[in-house]
Amino acid sequence: MISVIIPNYNNARYVATAINSVLAQNHPDVEIIVVDDGSTDNSRAVITAFGERVRYLWQANQGLAGARNTGIRAARGEWIGLLDADDEWCPTYLTTISKLIDQDRQAAVYYSAASCMDSDGADLPRHLGAPIGSPDQIYQTLVRANFLIPSTIVMRAEVVRAAGLFDQTLRSCEDWDLWLRIAPTQRFVGTAEPLVRYRVHNASLSANLTGMHQAAQAVIEKNFGPPEGEPAGWPVDKRRAYGGLYRYYGLTSVQRQNNWAAAGTFLGKALQFDASLATDLDLFYELAFGTQSVGHRGTAHELNMACNAARVEQMLHQLFVDSPATGLAIIRNQLYGTVYYALGLASYNTGALVESRHFFCHALRHRPALWRERRVVGNLIRSLAGPTGLNWLRQRRRQFST
Numbered sequence: 001m002i003s004v005i006i007p008n009y010n011n012a013r014y015v016a017t018a019i020n021s022v023l024a025q026n027h028p029d030v031e032i033i034v035v036d037d038g039s040t041d042n043s044r045a046v047i048t049a050f051g052e053r054v055r056y057l058w059q060a061n062q063g064l065a066g067a068r069n070t071g072i073r074a075a076r077g078e079w080i081g082l083l084d085a086d087d088e089w090c091p092t093y094l095t096t097i098s099k100l101i102d103q104d105r106q107a108a109v110y111y112s113a114a115s116c117m118d119s120d121g122a123d124l125p126r127h128l129g130a131p132i133g134s135p136d137q138i139y140q141t142l143v144r145a146n147f148l149i150p151s152t153i154v155m156r157a158e159v160v161r162a163a164g165l166f167d168q169t170l171r172s173c174e175d176w177d178l179w180l181r182i183a184p185t186q187r188f189v190g191t192a193e194p195l196v197r198y199r200v201h202n203a204s205l206s207a208n209l210t211g212m213h214q215a216a217q218a219v220i221e222k223n224f225g226p227p228e229g230e231p232a233g234w235p236v237d238k239r240r241a242y243g244g245l246y247r248y249y250g251l252t253s254v255q256r257q258n259n260w261a262a263a264g265t266f267l268g269k270a271l272q273f274d275a276s277l278a279t280d281l282d283l284f285y286e287l288a289f290g291t292q293s294v295g296h297r298g299t300a301h302e303l304n305m306a307c308n309a310a311r312v313e314q315m316l317h318q319l320f321v322d323s324p325a326t327g328l329a330i331i332r333n334q335l336y337g338t339v340y341y342a343l344g345l346a347s348y349n350t351g352a353l354v355e356s357r358h359f360f361c362h363a364l365r366h367r368p369a370l371w372r373e374r375r376v377v378g379n380l381i382r383s384l385a386g387p388t389g390l391n392w393l394r395q396r397r398r399q400f401s402t
Contacts, residue, residue: 001029002094002154003075004083007067008036011085012043014199017121019050021088022081026095031077033057034085037067065166065174072157072165080157086199087114087151093195097154100189107135108159108186109179111152112195116295119201124295128198131190139183143237144244144274146176148188152196159186167222173215180223200295209256213249220245231273243274251286254311258291264315268325271335275328278335284342287312300350309343309359337367341376348379357383 004022008015015034022032032054034047038061047056059070072080083089093112100110111131116124129149132141141147163181166174179188221227224238231239250266253259271277289297290308316339319325320332328335344359360380363370370376 001031001077002027002079002081003031003033003071003077003157004081005068005071005075006032006034006083006085007064007071008034008039008043008047008085009061009064009067010039010041010043012039012041012046014086015043016046016049017088018083018085019047019054021090021093022083023053024091025089025093026091027098029077030094031055031075033071033074035059035067035071037061037063062168063171065168065170069165069168072160075157078157080155080160082150082153082155084151086201088197088199089151090195090197094154096191096193096195100191101154104135104187104189106187107189108182109153109155109188111148111154111188111190113190113192114149114152114196114198115194116200117197118295119199121197121199123197124200125299125301126295126297127194129190130192135187135189138188139180140237140240142176142179142183143240144280145248146173146179148175148179149196149198150175151198152190155182170215170218172212173219176216177219177222180219200293209252212252216245216248240274240276243270243277246270246273247277247280247283251283254287254290255294256291260311260315261318263287264318267315268319268328271319271328271331272325275331278331279338281338281342281345284312284339285346287315288343288346298346298349303350305343305347305350305352305355309347309355312339312343333366337363337365337370339363340366341370344376344379344383348383353383 006015006018019032019034022030034054034056036043036047036056036058038059044056044058047054055074057070057074059067062070068082096112097110111129113130114128116126116128118124129147129152132138159182160178163178167177170177220241224241227242231242246266246269250263250270253262253266277283286297288305288308289303290311292301292303296302316336319328340359340363344356344363347356347359357380360376360383363376
């Protein structure tokens with residue numbers, strides 16, 4: 001049995017769609033538990049209309065972690081599935097997750113990617129939560145950043161209970177905290193298929209950023225200890241965790257507040273904790289899209305790449321010229337190479353071939369080792385060829401194949 005936990009707080013508009021998406025799964029034994037976390041709208045009427053197909057639990061408001069914990073404690077299944085009340089499972093979600101379980105029965109957590117939709121349910125182009133290369137790298141990835149979408153998760157009930165459930169003192173980042181407690185000893189297995197539709201509420205992007213940062217800091221301090229003493233003497237995972245914390249501060253400062261100055265300061269601190277961030281392509285690829293909305297990130301939609309690139313370059317200038325950060329000179333060329341590589345990819349992927357060519361050349365100048373990266377060289381060649389040249393090359397390749 002899979003027990004699906006749906007926490008609900010004033011989501012009467014969406015919760016029926018979430019429930020129906022579970023009922024539509026081709027799985028023989030599913031238990032649906034909706035925990036109504038003190039809603040004041042007509043959620044009760046919407047949920048109880050499903051009758052015995054759904055177990056309805058009401059409680060005074062305890063927050064997302066508290067609602068999930070109530071559901072997990074009441075669950076009868078061997079497996080726990082998480083689904084937020086405003087998200088949806090695609091029809092093949094449980095079938096695919098079941099196949100993952102059959103293929104790797106040693107894992108404790110299974111997950112998928114998610115596609116974005118807007119508040120009205122219209123599809124958006126962005127996908128989130130794709131798995132990393134190897135399950136063995138999950139913990140190191142999670143130490144730096146939380147990439148998992150809760151609504152994509154199915155996990156062993158005994159494992160999450162043994163880990164102590166979600167931390168109800170956290171008002172956000174509670175899922176990240178749980179993954180960090182589970183991942184050191186348990187396997188996570190995922191698929192790149194977007195099997196969940198994740199709803200992006202534009203209004204939520206203006207949420208209290210200070211509160212988000214405080215929650216993230218609480219998670220890192222809880223799992224790795226407070227930032228005391230010289231970082232040079234810390235364990236590697238602790239340095240990576242605090243580097244990831246300031247990485248998160250920097251990204252969210254840009255994405256949610258358009259505060260590039262703060263992001264530059266946070267970036268300097270992140271690199272001082274963890275110099276390996278100088279090769280973190282994902283970090284600078286995300287910065288290349290600035291304040292672009294979550295559902296459209298990575299596309300040309302309302303994008304001013306020239307402005308964003310100038311902002312990123314100014315951040316680097318701040319690090320090395322205006323107020324040089326101590327000890328970073330040794331990674332300067334490596335960092336510049338990664339930044340220009342990311343700007344080149346972002347420009348290329350949004351159709352700005354001339355700009356991408358410029359950035360790729362700068363990347364290769366700062367990091368000559370990138371000449372061995374087929375992706376860099378291939379994109380540079382394609383940017384040089386342009387649309388007309390690419391069409392000609394494709395036609396010649398088809399003729400040759402024939």
